[in-house]
Amino acid sequence: MAEKxxxxxxxxxxxxxxxxxxxxxxxxxxxxxxxxxxxxxxxxLEKACESRTYIQDLYIIERVCGICxxxxxTAFCQSLEYLAGxxxxxxAAFIRTLVAELERLHSxxxxxxxxxxxxxxxxxxxxxxxxxxxxxxxxxxLCGNRVNYGINTPGGCRRDLNDExxxxxxxxxxxxxEQVKYYTELALxxxxxxxxxSGIGKLSHDDALRLGAVGPVSRAxxxxxxxxxxxxxxxxxxVPFKVITDDHCDVFGRAVVRVLEMQESxxxxxxxxxNLPSGEIAAKFPRRIPAGEVFTRVExxxxxxxxxxxxNGTDKPDRVRVRAATEANWHAVRHMxxxxxxxxVPIIIxxxxxxxxxxxxxxxxxxxxxxxxxxxxxxxxRQYGIDWYRKERGVDPSRIPLPGKRFx
Amino acid sequence: MDINSTLIAVFLFxxxxxxxxxxxxLEFVDRHVYARLQNRQGPPWYQPIADFLxxxxxxxxxxxxxxxTMYKLLPLVSFAAVATAFLCVPVFGPAVKAFNGDLIVVLxxxxxxxxxxxxxxxxxxxxxATIGSVRALTQLFxxxxxxxMALLAPAMLAGSWSITEISAYYTANPLYVLFNLxxxxxxLLAVQGKLERVxxxxxxxxxxxxxxxxxxYSGRYYAMFRMTxxxxxxxxxxxxxAIFVPLSFDIWWMEVxxxxxxxxxxxxxxxxxxxxxxxxxIDQMVRFxxxxxxxxxxxxxxxxxxxxxxxx
Numbered sequence: 027m028a029e030k031x032x033x034x035x036x037x038x039x040x041x042x043x044x045x046x047x048x049x050x051x052x053x054x055x056x057x058x059x060x061x062x063x064x065x066x067x068x069x070x071l072e073k074a075c076e077s078r079t080y081i082q083d084l085y086i087i088e089r090v091c092g093i094c095x096x097x098x099x100t101a102f103c104q105s106l107e108y109l110a111g112x113x114x115x116x117x118a119a120f121i122r123t124l125v126a127e128l129e130r131l132h133s134x135x136x137x138x139x140x141x142x143x144x145x146x147x148x149x150x151x152x153x154x155x156x157x158x159x160x161x162x163x164x165x166x167x168l169c170g171n172r173v174n175y176g177i178n179t180p181g182g183c184r185r186d187l188n189d190e191x192x193x194x195x196x197x198x199x200x201x202x203x204e205q206v207k208y209y210t211e212l213a214l215x216x217x218x219x220x221x222x223x224s225g226i227g228k229l230s231h232d233d234a235l236r237l238g239a240v241g242p243v244s245r246a247x248x249x250x251x252x253x254x255x256x257x258x259x260x261x262x263x264x265v266p267f268k269v270i271t272d273d274h275c276d277v278f279g280r281a282v283v284r285v286l287e288m289q290e291s292x293x294x295x296x297x298x299x300x301n302l303p304s305g306e307i308a309a310k311f312p313r314r315i316p317a318g319e320v321f322t323r324v325e326x327x328x329x330x331x332x333x334x335x336x337x338n339g340t341d342k343p344d345r346v347r348v349r350a351a352t353e354a355n356w357h358a359v360r361h362m363x364x365x366x367x368x369x370x371v372p373i374i375i376x377x378x379x380x381x382x383x384x385x386x387x388x389x390x391x392x393x394x395x396x397x398x399x400x401x402x403x404x405x406x407x408r409q410y411g412i413d414w415y416r417k418e419r420g421v422d423p424s425r426i427p428l429p430g431k432r433f434x
Numbered sequence: 435m436d437i438n439s440t441l442i443a444v445f446l447f448x449x450x451x452x453x454x455x456x457x458x459x460l461e462f463v464d465r466h467v468y469a470r471l472q473n474r475q476g477p478p479w480y481q482p483i484a485d486f487l488x489x490x491x492x493x494x495x496x497x498x499x500x501x502x503t504m505y506k507l508l509p510l511v512s513f514a515a516v517a518t519a520f521l522c523v524p525v526f527g528p529a530v531k532a533f534n535g536d537l538i539v540v541l542x543x544x545x546x547x548x549x550x551x552x553x554x555x556x557x558x559x560x561x562x563a564t565i566g567s568v569r570a571l572t573q574l575f576x577x578x579x580x581x582x583m584a585l586l587a588p589a590m591l592a593g594s595w596s597i598t599e600i601s602a603y604y605t606a607n608p609l610y611v612l613f614n615l616x617x618x619x620x621x622l623l624a625v626q627g628k629l630e631r632v633x634x635x636x637x638x639x640x641x642x643x644x645x646x647x648x649x650x651y652s653g654r655y656y657a658m659f660r661m662t663x664x665x666x667x668x669x670x671x672x673x674x675x676a677i678f679v680p681l682s683f684d685i686w687w688m689e690v691x692x693x694x695x696x697x698x699x700x701x702x703x704x705x706x707x708x709x710x711x712x713x714x715x716i717d718q719m720v721r722f723x724x725x726x727x728x729x730x731x732x733x734x735x736x737x738x739x740x741x742x743x744x745x746x
Contacts (some may be wrong), residue, residue, distance in 0.1 A: 033561050041641035055565075055716060144641045146632050146713030152472035218633070222712050368565070369715045372641045 241329020566646025
């Protein structure tokens with residue numbers, strides 16, 4: 027029996043792009059325990075949203091994440107549109123879809139590079155990031171910005187596409203298709219890459235459901251969890267695409283899912299360009315939003331991104347809750363790390379495509395009656411909900427059976 | 435050899451000064467080719483020298499828990515071992531100190547830096563460095579055996595333990611080198627492990643161990659270690675060139691040209707390996723070395739013993 031040693035990965039570590047602390051306990055090189063420590067990046071953005079108007083909030087929401095900013099602003103705009111009862115024009119829906127798929131393309135290329143760098147394959151890193159520049163250039167031309175695109179606005183989009191830009195996207199897609207095919211070939215057939223990625227970070231189909239993994243992580247475990255297909259938004263009900271799943275259940279599967287999704291994205295971008303409807307790009311949107319609450323979800327490149335907005339009839343929201351995809355995947359990380367080697371830890375963490383600053387939130391749980399700090403366990407929380415509904419709404423939800431499995 | 439020419443040979447040419455100059459050149463070639471393979475511009479020719487000088491001027495921070503004497507001594511010992519080994523390797527003709535058995539001496543001198551890396555990691559008492567140093571030692575046990583066998587097999591065919599004599603033998607019988615091709619492959623792969631480069635850079639493993647064995651090293655001591663690794667590259671490429679490249683000329687400039695071309699080719703191959711592979715895991719590294727490299731080197735030895743019997 028080897029002696030146990032504890033090694034911190036983070037808060038400052040070359041394999042982490044943002045601060046987080048993974049305390050790894052090892053026997054030899056084998057990880058026996060992993061503790062995920064978060065909270066170095068808390069920015070208070072939900073509270074910031076509550077003290078600003080909806081239009082000002084859009085700028086904050088756009089900056090939740092540097093990579094999937096479009097997914098966040100789409101979710102937020104959708105929430106507001108639902109609350110205000112505004113329907114966006116078809117052309118706007120197509121432009122949103124187009125930008126979302128361009129974003130997915132650049133995010134997955136970025137991930138491929140980061141993943142390659144984690145396993146010391148810097149050549150692939152340089153290649154993918156070179157190709158990612160093409161997508162960023164397209165986004166800069168379309169939206170005016172490389173990362174925080176700012177194309178969404180409540181009620182539609184802020185910029186239209188012209189023929190010149192469409193031709194430019196088509197040309198870039200032809201070039202990228204070649205490269206993505208090459209990466210697919212590499213991911214599927216390179217023996218050393220496969221040997222390095224196979225069998226590590228195992229997450230079985232049942233565990234993926236139990237731990238609530240989302241996005242490419244759950245799809246690589248054979249769960250067809252894709253909001254674009256389950257709950258279509260923007261133009262996803264019209265644009266045909268295939269939900270990529272894989273049954274490798276490991277880091278290799280996650281890489282395969284991502285490269286194949288890039289191919290799908292290119293097809294979807296072409297479809298959007300071919301079938302772009304004419305007309306307005308934005309509907310008129312009121313400044314004040316009627317009272318109500320809404321919960322929306324969109325498929326960010328990293329997985330399901332959910333937003334909750336509660337309005338109170340003024341021009342400022344009462345509550346905004348953002349749950350980025352990474353937050354749903356943290357629970358699976360610990361499960362995936364344990365039992366693997368130290369050498370696999372960086373790539374397993376990278377394989378969920380983590381985005382720490384999008385995720386960090388702080389909560390203070392207070393008893394509404396006494397004002398004191400209070401924590402509840404799961405059962406007590408359920409009982410609290412049942413009591414609240416019985417008292418406030420006159421319904422008894424206690425007889426609703428708890429679902430054994432989510433959705434499926 | 436009088437005292438003056440000995441001093442020149444040891445300190446100027448082909449000793450210390452030439453070694454360091456060629457080491458920085460090879461590092462530049464390595465980095466530039468690596469960058470070009472990755473579709474990048476690559477550094478200018480003086481970058482390794484600039485890096486070295488900059489590191490020399492940086493502050494040295496010795497960890498509180500580290501053994502100060504060992505911390506300062508180990509870079510010097512490892513550098514001295516590599517510089518000594520270089521004197522036994524033929525550069526532009528026979529080596530400075532050629533004697534029967536110098537091949538074995540060179541191989542053992544080249545093991546000293548790895549042992550120093552292990553001790554350096556161990557004595558700097560950082561957890562990352564400790565894990566890195568244990569990996570360095572594990573790796574040593576994996577690649578050292580195939581490397582030794584791959585370099586000794588041609589010696590067996592030549593019937594000599596002197597690098598200069600082996601070189602002379604293959605120059606006389608250039609076609610025999612073709613029999614040694616499996617050994618060349620084994621040697622090139624094992625050297626990649628010895629120099630701790632991708633795919634076998636586990637002791638350093640930047641993204642896992644934040645720099646591994648050298649994580650606590652800074653300033654001129656780190657510069658010394660960097661120079662040691664670069665010099666090791668020169669010694670090993672010169673050694674492989676002497677043993678596996680059967681070219682030797684009477685005209686001095688042809689000899690010089692041949693040395694540069696063969697060592698640069700070897701470095702190019704090593705860089706190519708580095709650029710096209712991801713880092714492997716330690717268990718994969720050990721398995722690869724013992725399942726593929728060692729039996730291949732063993733087969734080479736048996737083949738060469740058999741050939742030795744045939745050709746006499």
